[in-house]
Amino acid sequence: MKISIQTALLGLCIFSMGNVVAKSSISDDKFRQLEEVLPTPNTYRTASGAPGHQYWQQEVNYKIDITIDDKTQRLSGSENIEYINKSPDTLRYLWLQLDQNRLKNQSYTNQTKTAPGKKISFNGMRGLVEGDKFDGGYSITKVVDNNNKPIPFTINNTMMRIDLPKPLQSGDKTVFNIEWNYQLHEQKVLGGRSGYEYFEEDDNYLYEIASWFPRAAAYYDAVGWQNKQFLGNGEFALEFGDYEVNITVPADHIVASTGVLQNPKKVLTHTQRERLAKAKTAKKPVLIVTPEEALANEKSRSTKTKTWQFSAKNVRDFAFASSRKFIWDAQGYKEGGTDTMAMSFYPNEGNPLWEKYSTEAIIHTMEQYNKYTFAYPYPVSISVNGPVGGMEYPMITFNGPRPTLDKKTGKKTYSRRTKYGLVGVIIHEVGHNYFPMIVNSDERQWTWMDEGLNTFLQFLAEQAWEENYPSRRGHAANMTTYMKSNNQVPIMTNSESILQFGNNAYGKPATALNILRETVMGRELFDFAFKEYAQRWKFKRPTPADFFRTMEDASAVDLDWFWRGWFYTTDHVDIELGDIHLYRPNSQNPDVEEAWERALENEKPTFISDLRNQGAWLRTTDKPELLDFYNEHDQFTATNADRNSYNSKHKKLKQWEKDLLVDDRNFYIIDFNNLGGLVMPIILDITYADGEVEHVRIPAEIWRKNTKSVSKLFIRDKEITAIALDPNWETADVNVNNNYWPARPIKSRFELYKRKQADMMRDYNVELKSTDDSDEDSAKKKEKSN
Known part of the structure; x- marks a missing residue:
């Protein structure tokens, strides 16, 4: 184990994924049936893969009032939750998700x-630094019943347990109220599926808001409460x-927003309402809010507020977006x-790309997906351009690609990759x-059940967009490279x-399903079975077994x-404290880095030949005329060219980028094996150097992506x-x-003991001969056995 001092290069962002995980096989019998792996069929989920005659699922209804403070970027809300217990079980408590935590x-x-790896982008480093000090998460200020009587609750990281005043019997319902607030974050800095984008040019914000309210976790027959903590990858299980x-x-x-606008007369102009009515039967998208109106809104700074009212029926979640920058088109x-x-x-920054492709891609998606699944049932389908690269919610999606501004010509252009990236992400979301x-x-349990199936259908829809679509x-x-x-x-x-x-x-x-469709089953059998799965489980909650069994049941093909x-x-516990690395940002200042590199060089030991040659005769001693500039300056000396290059690049950096270059805190990366x-x-x-001792407890989930070795970053002011x-x-x-380090x-x-001097040499010789004989005998036995 060692400690090393290194410089973090602010450049390409590369994150280590750890050691490779070896392939393993559940069995050498490739055609063994899956009965011992899949759950036993029952009255809730049949052996055919269909919902059973006693299938049930919970119902949860919400009435919510929320406000966004555009000055502080803080969200405040209150909600009334009606939880209807349609399970056969009696529930003593309910679990809610607090994903913002x-x-x-x-x-x-x-x-x-x-x-992270030692090469990290400015934005990556900024996210690490800002995330370390961001005051995020829910502030729950009130939990009461309909009589305003407090209800006990417990928060465990991203989960909240509501302890019901009395057990909730099968068929009964309970109603309670929650008030909360939390600080929104800049999505491009801290990432995630929600947040705001700040436009410095016109001092405006664009909000994409998701996972914003305490919402009921799923309770269902296969797992009970799905209250696994939200770590970032496993998304949502909802009612x-x-x-x-x-x-x-x-x-x-x-x-x-998710849902249908209920008060258009209060929030839209008469002209905008007329445009919206015209769009219902239009053959191409109609502008509801024009680019000119959006630009006027950008310059406006109203001190008043409006309340937009939305209603959504039979959905599992709710999301929305808000900005004075929005252009709005519809068809x-x-x-x-x-x-x-x-x-x-979308904002004006999205054109000319968004006005041409976004709404067309929405309609194309519904046309294609309807063929393979069921008719899209909701009254709206929305695509929003904002900071979130791609994310989905009922009736609304957040999608990221935009054109880029050519500063020389003042025109916005987009690449081939951006164009197809936008079409592809809208189809996907x-x-x-x-x-x-x-x-x-x-x-939360099975990412592939939505991402994999959806990516497969995305491929079919992309291929129907145009010939040779670059999926x-x-x-x-x-x-093949991955596999x-x-x-x-x-x-x-x-x-x-x-x-x-x-x-x-x-x-x-997606590749597996495409091969299944094209090569194993054929399109006719596959399409019938896949559509049967979608029809059986729409507005219900399937498990992997339900998908596997339905595909076989509807095709008469054994696919186990x-x-x-x-x-x-x-495997026993033996965790080793490995190497400890002390990093600092590379300031890129040649004079500063010259001293740093020279100091590291001086820490190296002097080679033995150099030590013994000290004071020896040298040709340059007798002929000093052989000395030149390079004898006066070592290899670390900064040149004027280095300084000029640094000054030129440094002027172009934003202030927060300059601040990161001179961040003098200690960035320790500790390896564990x-x-x-x-x-x-x-x-x-x-x-620490001042004698303080900090106790740190890291959950075992840190090993979840690599059970052999992990590294942990600690940003500390002290040594x-x-x-x-x-x-x-x-x-x-x-x-x-x-x-220990x-x-x-x-x-x-x-254990010391005394021995007579005369006997000591004799005993030593005997021991030596005995050892030699023993070694010789061992060697012969080994040779014979070989």
């Missing part, structure tokens, strides 16, 4: 986040219900059982309205434990070998002088001698 400094997400939501924002904002789409309004909301917004799989995923050849690598885990792996998220949960399942091969293909194989929490005592792993010996670690000597004692 993921942004708390001490959340499981932050505690188990592994360290269907009706929503009545009042959204109060500045009066000059335009709001896009009706009515075909078969679908009668909806396709709408796009709108497609999520089918999976999982309607076919309501448990995303990223779906073609079998695109997946022959050792750096993968089975598709049937929980969302939080996947190594390569895109390949595992999106690409490989396929599921096993494509979807399913072990799991030598025993059994993962455990990492428990540390960190001692660390010692670290002890498992200081109280509480994890049954079999070897505590590798648990600096390393501690293994303490023991010599």
